[in-house]
Amino acid sequence: MSAIAEPVAHAFDDRLARRNAIVLAVAQALAGGNNTVIVATTSILGALLAPEKGLATLPITAMVFGMWLGTLPVGALARRYGRRFALQCGSVFGVLSGLISFVATMQGSFAVLLAGTFCGGVYAAAHMSYRFAAADTASDAYRPKVVSWVLAGGVFAAVIGPQIVIFTKDLLQPHLFAATYLGQSACAVLAAAVLQFVRIPLVPRHATEAPRRLSHITLTPRFVVAAACGVASYVTMNLLMTSAPLAMVGCGHSVTDATLGIQWHVLAMYAPSFVTGSLIVRFGVERVTGLGLLLILCAAAVGVAGITVAHFWTVLILLGLGWNFAFIGATTMITQCHRPDERTKVQAFNDFLIFGSMAVSSFSSGQLLEYFGWQAVNEVVVPTVFVAGAMLVWLRLRHRPSLI
Secondary structure, X not given: OOOOOOOEOXXXXXXXHHHHHHHHHHHHHHHHHHHHHHHHHHHHHHHHHOOOHHHOOHHHHHHHHHHHHHHHHHHHHHHHHOHHHHHHHHHHHHHHHHHHHHHHHHHOOHHHHHHHHHHHXXXXXXXXXXXXHXXXXXXXXXXXXXXXXXXXXXXXXXXXXXHHHHHHOOOOOXXXXXXXXXXHHHHHHHHHHHHOOOOOOXXXXXXXXXXXXXXXXXXXXXXXXXXXXXXXXXXXXXXXXXXXXXXXXXXXXXXXXXXXXXXHHHHHHHOOHHHHHHHHHHHOHHHHHHHHHHHHHHHHHHHHHOOOHHHHHHHHHHHHHHHHHHHHHHHHHHHOOOOHHHHHHHHHHHHHHHHHHHHHHHHHHHHHHHHOOHHHHHHHHHHHHHHHHHHHHHHHHOOOOOOO
């Protein structure tokens, strides 16, 4: 966990990047179950514990607030002590998340549940930065591939998380999901053990060029569009995903159907990662990102069309596929906006924007669903994606000088 063991270097090393990507993909498989468990369980549990049903998705909002508020500290720790130390600090919060949520379930406390999911959000801020960690030593051509490989670990998270829910949700009756949260903590412990094998060099402080001000970097057209696409892909995905389980149960479908829908969604989010990097290299990052945004629009159209199990599952699958292409594309674009010595502050600020926007969408999803219905939740997606898509087209068409 110590940053002292991490060497100081700045040269690109694709062999090291490949090794780290494999390690981080395994860690992602374990850590990613944290998000799946929270999304699949807490809106349902929140409906039982919250003072009013409109607050049912508030635990997920608490998780997103944890992600939002955790991004800048994770970036600061990485800059000062190294990536591995920062990621392991996040693992501590992953363990705490499950344990606190277990206590909340046993005591029937909505407030304690919010504290548990907030810790899960801080953990998510750390494990969402695995994708950037893999890119630290990769060359420009290799970077999209290692980013997508790390996210491919989420394929196994898509199986691990829902299966934990399905097999443990009733083990400690009458306390629904109590054993599930203990399993969530166990996965965080295993992920922390895997992270010990990550080796990411620190960037030397005596860089030949002085780091640019953050405000200068974030006002470049490429960063603005990349951040907008990242925000749009994650906000719309989160808006639909957090409300879908509650909407399914409200439409008379079972908890198992809702959980399996989330499983298919998470599989769709991460399974394409095995090829997304190669697609970006071949067709260009803007095209792949645009395809992702288009698929998210298709998901919203299906959501408006009906409320059968097939409709819900199709929405969640298309949503996952669209998120994968758009988010990996946006992440790749962000890595093209900074120099090595600027990476942690720029990446952390990008995630700060994304997860801050997600916090608003998480809270709004419960209110939209309660007062306006599932169709309204889907309709909100359209203008959000349209704006990001228009910006992407503008970036594609304009003549771009080098931003580095």
